[in-house]
Amino acid sequence: MTQLLTIFDRLLAQYGQRHWWPGETPFEVCVGAILTQNTNWGNVERAIANLKEAGRLSPPGIAQLPPDELAALIRPAGYFNVKAGRLQAFVAFILQAADGDLDRLFLRNWPALRDMLLAVRGIGPETADSILLYAGNQPSFVVDAYTRRIFNRLGLVDETIAYEPLRAFFMGHLPADAQLYNEYHALLVEHGKQACRTRPRCTGCCLATLCPTGHAAGI
DNA sequence: GGCCAGGACACCA
């Protein structure tokens, strides 16, 4: 608990509040969560802009669009055929489960809703947790490639740790606080982009003195 | 021109 909060405090001091997730509405956050799968966020922004311009950034707007037309709109996000199917599976789910009303959807018990989201084709654990946390404000911690890389370098987890145990590591050591989870994941992404991608070890960054590999070895 | 980016899934052993 203390160590995880120390890391959080240092990241917050370094980068400040991130005000995540970028998106004007909860639905836009959900769409972004699907489109950003293994994809640079800048490309996702182009795709979302296309959907907005076409007046299709809504559950019925996406549900009623022919798959090839939807794919053409989201083309900049990459994997456009795959993601078109995933977006339509997601909107079919929320239309069926809550008549397309996300506020209503998030009234459900969130662990049960997580299982329902995971059953939707194309919604894996990271996407489900991003939707729950950033669109639904539910305390479901999001872990990603940056999280695994950073905490492996800190010597706290194995680099091959699977998604669920890594998520459980955080949720077992932190209070169930959606605002804390929100900021923590956003800070980890920022740190991953700025520091951990450009340095082989976390020397010279705000976490250096906590890093047994980089700091102690002086790499 | 190669690598990477806020994954998920099918297939195989």
Added chain:
DNA sequence: TGGTGTCATGGC
């Protein structure tokens, strides 16, 4: 259960 291939664009 774990490893590998596939999906694809755009920035650096």
